[in-house]
Amino acid sequence: MKLPLRRWRQWFSGLLSPRRADVPPLTLTQRRVYVLPTAAGLMYAFTLALMLIGSINYNLSLGYALTFLLAGLGIVAIVQSFRNLAGLQLRPARPTPGFAGAQVHFGVRLDSQRRRTGLKLSLAGGESVLCHVQTQELVHLALPVQHRGWQAMPRLTVASTWPLGLIKAWSHARFDERSLVYPAPVAAAPPWPGAGGExxxxxxxEPDDFFGLRPHRSGDLRQHVAWKASARLDEHLLSKQFxxxxxxxxxxxxxxxxxxxxxxxxxxxxxxxxxxxxxxxxxxxxxxxxxxxxxxxxxxxxxxxxxxxxxxxxxxxxx
Amino acid sequence: MGKRDLSPTPRRLFRKKNACLPPLTLVQGWWLFATALAALLPLIQHLPLWLSTAAVTGMAWRAWLSWRNGRLPPRWLLFLLVVAACVAVAYSYRGFFGRNPGIALLVIFLALKLLELRSVRDGITVVLLACFLLMAGFLFNQGIAAALYALAALVVAVAALIALQAGPPVRVHERLGQSASLLGQALPFMLVLFLLFPRVQGPLWGLPQDAYTAASGLSDTMAPGSISQVAQSDAIAFRVQFKGAAPPPHQQYWRVLTLTDYDGQVWRHHPTREHDALPYAPAGPSVDYEITLEPHNLRGLPVLEKAGLLPPESSFSADRLVLAATPVRSRMRYAMRSYPDYTPPPEENARILAAALSIPPEVNPRTRAQARQWRAQSSSDADILRAAAEFFQSQLLAYTLNPPLMEKDAVDAFLFEHKRGFCEHFASAFAFALRAAGVPARIIGGYQGGEINPVDGYFTVRQYDAHVWVEAWIDGWGWVRVDPTADSTPRRIEGGLRTAIGGGEAPLLARQDYAWLREFRYRMDAVTNAWNQAVLGFNPQRQREVLGRLGMSEPDWRKMSAWLAGLCGALILALVLNAMRERKKHDATRHAWQIFLRKLARQGIDAQPWMGPDTLARRAAAQLPQHAAAIRAITAAYVALRYGDELPPELRRRQTAALRDMIRRFRP
Incomplete structure (x- = not known):
């Protein structure tokens, strides 16, 4: 029963998420901020409907007034939730690499002209962090990683239900940012090769023991240039290292x-x-x-x- | 990255509900407690004792738990409490349906929900329940004070809602300020919706009997003698706005119902046929007025004699009453016109006349004997009427609000033994005597008199102005009003209840003394009346009137909806524009620098857009070598403030002041 709902949700969030990477700094413009009622918001609307029916049925003028005031509050909640996100500036900060099987941290810097409360930043498949922004804030979001290599920064979601929890405003950002994932170190290390003498x-x-290659620097001896390896790369010369x-x-x-x-x-x-x-x-x-x-x-x-x-x-x- | 790899929690057969929701903090708990308390307080007095006690106990329990940081009661206990409370409500109200058991259940749920506060979702439930109960309070009281109280309670409720959100902790008054600010922004929407939301006249479905608890001085039965004390209420029955002067007191008889059937003890209303049109074409001078009637749960609309107009959804009965289509259960307003001097042609239905003659045999033998004597001595019904009036005067009957009990042969007891009573005794005795003498007579119930409120000019009729009198049918004259109470104790009619009885016996506001109190009461009444007219009486009809006056021609729901959508859209736009406006901070540093640049410009040193402060300073120093030191100092201070590291506010303020000072002293 849950499956179609999730699929629908994925389709829906795919619809809303930007397809191309965003160029930092990304300002959350009006067109990028979405608002929808939360579960609490739907409950609120249902209560208001009941109150309206009650007011009509008992001809309660003040009941109407109360219902209308609360309805107005709902509209204000929409605007305020929207305002809490709109105009926020995001840019990726330097990510912190991590080991496979653990997590890497992607940094996000938030810049704002005004105070914002209760922003929830989350990475798709990763951690979410709550923060309040006065003018500038740096947030690190952990992302569990399984495999070594480059890990692209997944889609970032900024969401907020401030001030009343009735309306959720959110926006997505996809930055062309990646973090390095180191191989997972084995828990029990075998002895170093040096320890056994091997x-x-x-x-x-010997002084001419070939150790490896590195990019050529001016001043390297000509006979140390690895011509064959360089020919394969055709970008720059490589030097042998000893x-x-x-x-x-x-x-x-x-x-x-x-x-x-x-x-x-x-x-x-x-x-x-x-x-x-x-x-x-x-x-x-x-x-x-x-x-x-x-x-x-x-x-x-x-x-x-x-x-x-x-x-x-x-x-x-x-x- | 697959999401499947990231679910470390093993599946459980019974997933703990709300396990994933954030738990509530202590502060949030207190906010919710305050909200529930504010919502319950006005209802406490309207609940049965056991329920208010239980609710208060539940709240106290919760407060104690919060205070001592104790654990909340287990779920099974709460479940048992809910079941027990529901059974108690069903027993106490004989069922769950209706207004009062509904409120009782909500009160119970709210009190128990407080004991079950675990997550934010529970908190939101509490706030919504509280809002609903605040509205339920309006069923009992819609006064100005109740409205202000509900507004204050709402500020607390919304503050609790904000406190449930993840925000930085703030002080109580700041939290209330946030709430009040949001509600303030919601206020224009409320006004627009209140004015333009197309109103529907309720009820939508049949309401249970307990929906109305009308406190009226009138009822459609009357048993004089069976009660020994009249409840004298100074509650307002209706208000009248006369177009022109009020008619004299002897014409201020407001007819509401007729009492025709008499079984020896009780007079009852007997319904007659109803017409949609006036049965006669009235003539003569008219009195125009508009009545705002408090709900009295009767169909009869108070009108002065010889009503010449039918309000919408009302009819004219054969006994000349103006009847609303249904009992009046909400405050209503209607325009009316009466012709006090008009005498309708004397024709009457034989059945009505017969009904106005029937009396049970063998009750009140002494009165019957007296009536037979009048019949024997008189030649016409008119003579009998005169004889009866003279007889009543000769008996020296006294008007009192505390008559003795007269249970058997009540008319005889009143006329010949105790000789003390109030209008019901007088009217009952007079009508009985006339019927016994063969003259058709009926009792009319309604109000007599009233007073002008000098503050707002409304003519106010209160429940203690309730009165009954008699109409007798005289051939050739038609129905003639006779007020035996007035004939016997005329001061009751000319001077009102206040003068008819001594000071101590009358209700406080009906007394002659306490002028300041009456003055105060007049003012309060005027304010209340304005509130009632403008706010509480805003029904579909009134809405159309007001909108028409505001310039909307023929307002209907389509036009209202269109206007509503337009105005709400405009309000939202204004709100969004205001919200999105980035407040430009006043930048003292930049302001000071601008002054400096102007001073340089006067010396012919213009700051070009491509020049940084340093370049500018070099040029200025070269051109004004005698001020080079000052220019360099100013520039350095400016650069430090503007491009340097973030400073603590106090230090920044001091350095800005120093910069300003340097620039002021810079006079090239």
């Missing part, structure tokens, strides 16, 4: 991570990277075609995690 063989690397000068450092490679599938391996690597970062160890990461030279710090961590997130073919038919 990974450390790279440690005593692991040389590091002392105590960890080298993480795909083939060193245990696991049956690529995803499992990536999960293990993610865990290693996180643990290495937590232990403030120098570490490097090499995936096929990408190499991050040994370093420490959060920037390095995020670079590694990003490489892991975007490595290889998407694990699922991601959009």
């Amino acid at each position: 990974g450390r063989h790279l440690d005593m690397s 692991a040389a000068e590091q002392g105590e450092l960890l080298w993480f490679r795909l083939d060193l991570a245990p696991g049956a599938t690529l995803e499992e391996k990536l999960s293990v690597l993610t865990r290693w990277v996180l643990d290495a970062h937590a232990a403030q160890q120098r570490y490097a990461l090499r995936l096929d075609g990408t190499a991050l030279p040994p370093a420490t710090g959060s920037e390095h961590l995020h670079a590694c995690l990003q490489a892991l997130a975007l490595y290889g073919p998407p694990p699922d038919e991601r959009r």
Whole structure:
């Protein structure tokens, strides 16, 4: 019984939602704000109908007056609910990446000329947050994510039933914004490759040990240019990188991570990277075609995690 | 991203209702409590004692729970309470149908709902129930004070509705202010709807008997002697607006009903045939007036003698009454014209005359004997009438509102033993005596007298002006009005009830003393009358009149709806435009800067649109080197205020003031 209703709802919200991405900053103009009575609003209307019938039946002049005053209040509620949204300015803020299986946070900045109360912001399939805006407000909305890679920002809904809860005003926005989803780290990490001595063989690397590729910078030695790889890309030159000068450092490679599938391996690597970062160890990461030279710090961590997130073919038919 | 992945809650066989709805806070609970209290208060006195006690107990219980932060009673207990209360209502009112049991049930639901407040949805139910009960209160009282009270209660109810919404917490008076502001915006809609919503004359269906509790000095039966005290009410029976001067007191007899059937104890109204047209064409001088009649649950419309006009939906009965189509159960207004001096041609239906002669045998033997004596001594009915009047005067009958009980042979007891009574005794005795002597007679019930309210000029007739008198049929003359009360104690008629009886016996407002009190009462009456005429009496007919006066030709529901839609649309547009107008904040910083720019312009330094403050300052400083320091300081202060970090308001105010000061002192 519930199914057709949901389908209808989906059709209806599809009808109202914008098809193209909105260009920030997005101002909620009159045409974008919709109003409909809530369940409470319908109950209110029903009560008013009963009161009107009562007034007619008993010829109650003051009953008419009360009914009409409440009817006027209903109209005022429509206008006020509409006003609470109309003119609000939205723009996406920098999203906060997260791990698959957990959540990412999409930021939304709200700008307003006037005070707005009880705005409920929600992402399709995600969290909703209530906020009041004086002039400017920054809201972060969590979205549960399952798969690593890019997660597009789903449709954003701003809704409000202020002031009386009888009328719901809402508006949709779709921003061309995406957040990175890191692979889910495995819970129980196998020992680092370095710990068993296996990974450390790279440690005593020859100075010309090939480590990976990176974009060419002026000043790179000509013999380090990876001509073949660059030819495939035809955008800019790539330089070979060599692991040389590091002392105590960890080298993480795909083939060193245990696991049956690529995803499992990536999960293990993610865990290693996180643990290495937590232990403030120098570490490097090499995936096929990408190499991050040994370093420490959060920037390095995020670079590694990003490489892991975007490595290889998407694990699922991601959009 | 599929939505299916995101339902962590396992399915339950019995999903807890309202589990997903936000619970109520303590503050919201108090708002709802105040709303329910405000809605219940005016009804308490109209409920049976057990119910008002139960409602107050429920409220007190709830207040105590809120106070002590206690748990709400379990659902099964509330369910039992609802069942018990419904049974009690059914027993107390003998059923659920009708106005009063309906109100009783709503009161119970409201009181119990307060004990079951768990979610916002419950809260909204409480507010809606409260609104309904506020309207139910109008069934009992539609006075100005009741209207103001309901408005105040509504402000609280709407405040509770706002408090149910997720908003930042505010103080009580701010919350009330929000509510009053919303209601203020709704007020124009109310006025437009009140004026233009096409009115329908109720009731829509047959109303239960308890719908009317008319307090009237009149009823269609009369049993003189069986009551020893007349309830003297100073409630208003009807108001009259004479076009011209009021007729003299001896013509102020307002006929409402006839009492023809007499069984020895009780006089009863006997319905007669009704016509849609006047049975005669009246002539002579006329009195025009308009009556606003309070509901009296009778069909008879008060009219002065020789009514010459039929109001809409009324008819003329064979005994010369003007009858409304149905008993008057809401305040009604009608125009009337009477011909006080006109004598209709003396013809009368034989059945009516026969009915006006019938008396039961063997009651009141002494009066019968007296009547036989008049018959024997007189040659005509007119002589008998005269003899009877003389006899009544000779008996030295006294007018009192507290006569002794006279249960058997009441007429004999009144005329020969106690000799004290009020109009019912006089009229009953006189009519009986005439009938016993063979003269057709009937009793007329209605009102006599009234007084002009000096404040608004309305002629006011109150329930204590209720009166009965006699009409006798004299061949050649027709029906003749005889007022035995007036003939015996003339002051009752000429001076009203106040003078006919001593001070202590009359109702407070009928007394001669307490002039200030009467003055105050006159003013109150005038205000109440204006309220009644303009607001409470606004029925379909009145609506058409008012709209016609406002310039709408032949108002009907189509025109009203069109106007209603147009005006409401205009109001909504105004509301939206006002709401969408962004209030431009007065920007003191920018204002000060403008003054500075004007001062520079007077020195020939024009600020071009492409110039930022710094560029402008450099140029100005170059041109006015002696003021370079001031220009730089002003510009720096302006830039800091305008483009710098957000400052705390106090600091910002101080820096703006400093900027203004610098600019004032800048005189190039």
